[in-house]
Amino acid sequence: TKEQNAQKKALRDERRSHKPNAELIYPAKKLWEKLRLKELPKAERQAVMKDMMDLITGKVQEIIFKHDMSRIIQSCLKHGNEAQRNIIAGELVGHYLTLSKSMYGRFIVVKILHYCQKYREAIIKEFYGKVRQLIKHKEASEIIEDAYSTYANSAQRAALIQEFYGPEFRLFKIEDKKTLSEILEQNPAKKDTIMKHLLDTLTGCMEKGTVGFSIVHRGLLEYFEHADAKGIQAMMDVMKEQAVEILHTKEGAQVAMFCLLYASPKDRKAMLKTMKPFVVKICKEEYGHMVMLRMFDVVDDTVLMSKAILTEIVKEMEDIAKDKFGRRVILYLLAGRSPKYISPQSIELLAKGDLVRANTSKKDAAVRSAELLGYISPALISMIASKARSLTSEPLACQVVFETLLHANGDKTPAVNALLELAGVDPSETTSETPNVLTTMPTDRLYKNLVMSDYKAPKAEPSLHFAKALLSKISPYFGYYAEHSAFLVLALLENPETAAETKKLLQSKSSSSKSSITIQKELEKLVKGKPENELKAVRLILETLAK
DSSP: OHHHHHHHHHHHHHHHHTSTTHHHHHHHHHHHHHHTOTTOOHHHHHHHHHHHHHHHTTOHHHHTTSHHHHHHHHHHHHHSOHHHHHHHHHHTTTOHHHHHTSTTHHHHHHHHHHHOGGGHHHHHHHHTTOHHHHTTSTTHHHHHHHIIIIIOOHHHHHHHHHGGGOHHHHHSOOTTOOSHHHHHHHOGGGHHHHHHHHHHHHHHHHHHTOTTSHHHHHHHHHHHHHOOHHHHHHHHHHHTTTGGGGTTSHHHHHHHHHHHHHOOHHHHHHHHHHHGGGHHHHHTSTTTHHHHHHHHHHOOOHHHHIIIIIHHHHHTHHHHHTSTTHHHHHHHHHHSSOTTTSOHHHHHHHHHTHHHHHHHOOSOHHHHHHHHHHHHHHHHHHHHHHHHHHHHTSHHHHHHHHHHHHHOOSOOHHHHHHHHHHHTSOGGGOOSSSOOTTTSTTHHHHHHHHHHTTTSSSOOSSOOOHHHHHHHHHGGGHHHHHHHSHHHHHHHHHSTTTHHHHHHHHTSBOTTOSSSSBHHHHHHHHHTTSOTTSSHHHHHHHHHHHO
8 A cells, every 4th residue: 555655665764864874875876867877968967967076075985885886986987077077086095995906996996097197196106015915806906907008107017017026116116117127237136036026926916817917918028038947937837828818918929929939849739729719819919920920930840730720720711811910920831031021020029039949949940831831831722712802802811812822832723823814804894893903902913913923033933924824814905904004014024924925915906996006006195295203104114115
């Protein structure tokens, strides 16, 4: 009945009134119901925020650790203006360490780090002296990582990581030294102590499951850079199963590269086993793909590599070949450390491991590379033969096609024929779905480079004789290509195998033109009256013919 319901409500209200801050919490909840509505008009939201701030100002510390009020404060930080956010953040100064350890309070710290730039320094300073403890804490570890990776400046990041080095660094920060290398250069006698504390801290992080954090990756990298052989082996015992979890950051990928470099054959096998399910993802990682390159450099068991790693690459090869980072993995197998595809910094990083590799790997580098190339070549040639149109439509995949035809082992005829078939189509029959490969970027450059590979570095070994085959395919439409793909025609004219036939075609009547004049004359008419910086390839063709 209505009377019973009224009695129940009165009892509920009475119980609530006895709870701490009841006169604040329940009105705040009513306002929150409005504040969090997505479609709330801006003016109305501002009015609700004003009422909310009138209610909570001066009392934020008292209510912050309650689950429901934590959600309300988070909404205030999300929807409030800068001044309102700073009022909340200011009231919590001195409590951020405790909040970071709270199941609900930590979300408020995340929001304040995000929205209140003015208080970031104050929050990070509250963590000083407690970083080693917090990085192993279930809730607080995520706040430390967020502060370190997203909001801290370089000096603050250095101060946070220094606490991994031992107790004295919790109390006294070395502000002018930002890396462990700089600290050890100034205090070489402290190396053993620092490395011991660093190992203890990092081992604790592994056990607590915080190995995925970038601050831990920084510590791991510094450890590997300065540890002796015994220290590296101690870390390897812990890291070999977890290396796959750290490939998403720059430092983490470098740590995984160190692990592969120093690992025994047995440990490398264990690492390959953990990485096998994630090979495609690793290939497409901005930093992780470098781990694949190091793997190709150091793992002697190429049969294992083919079964565990290359088979996974082959399954998704087209997708990898089109990826910005993935194609570098395939190109490394084909062209090695070519500066065309790998940055100088990456080449330097890989080269640093060569001296260590001499002691940790037995197989000759050239033999290892040849064996890996032998495993992957048939799949590459087959892919181009069946997916030529799809691959040549992507600039990055064109690089894979080119290097495959230059360096892959085995009979490349199926791949060459697939490219020639695309080129031999009548230009008048091309559509937007099937564009002309000889007049469309990036394929026009691919065909030009393949023509040049017959006589100019980088050369195909053995020669593909691609120019001769291509010329026979496109000769019926030569007048069209002399105008619309002049650089390709120029390459044919410069190729010793096709120079005479190309010259003959250019000096003959165009079969695709109704005019009775030669292709050469048509090109002369085309450039007449045009500025010198236009139609450069056509001008070079005419200059070559005039010689």
